[in-house]
Amino acid sequence: MAKNVLGDPLVACSENPMTGFFRNGKCDTRADDEGMHTICVLMTDEFLAFSKVAGNDLSTPIPEFGFPGLKEGDYWCLCLSRWIQAHDNGVAPQVKLEATHASVLEFIELDTLREYAVRG
Numbered sequence: 001m002a003k004n005v006l007g008d009p010l011v012a013c014s015e016n017p018m019t020g021f022f023r024n025g026k027c028d029t030r031a032d033d034e035g036m037h038t039i040c041v042l043m044t045d046e047f048l049a050f051s052k053v054a055g056n057d058l059s060t061p062i063p064e065f066g067f068p069g070l071k072e073g074d075y076w077c078l079c080l081s082r083w084i085q086a087h088d089n090g091v092a093p094q095v096k097l098e099a100t101h102a103s104v105l106e107f108i109e110l111d112t113l114r115e116y117a118v119r120g
Contacts, residue, residue: 010102083095
């Protein structure tokens with residue numbers, strides 16, 4: 001069973017919109033998930049604009065892939081490298097710790113993740 005960054009069982013990030021590498025709502029992973037879709041984040045308009053400029057438009061729907069397009073307030077299993085890039089640029093979205101895969105701790109300190117933890 002997959003664990004989250006707090007050492008507990010990984011919980012769902014979002015089922016509406018459906019997210020995750022396996023499209024099962026969880027930020028679970030395996031070796032062929034090259035993007036490491038492991039960090040559950042709360043979308044903001046600021047981050048979505050940043051991601052679009054950085055080359056990954058997450059706000060435009062792509063119906064042929066069943067992708068609804070994201071908006072502020074949506075939760076999504078984000079590629080770890082994109083979150084790190086956003087962090088380095090001061091626009092990192094908040095993180096849902098209980099839905100973020102434990103493997104993230106190989107790249108980001110738990111204290112840093114806690115600074116971005118979704119509140120309430």
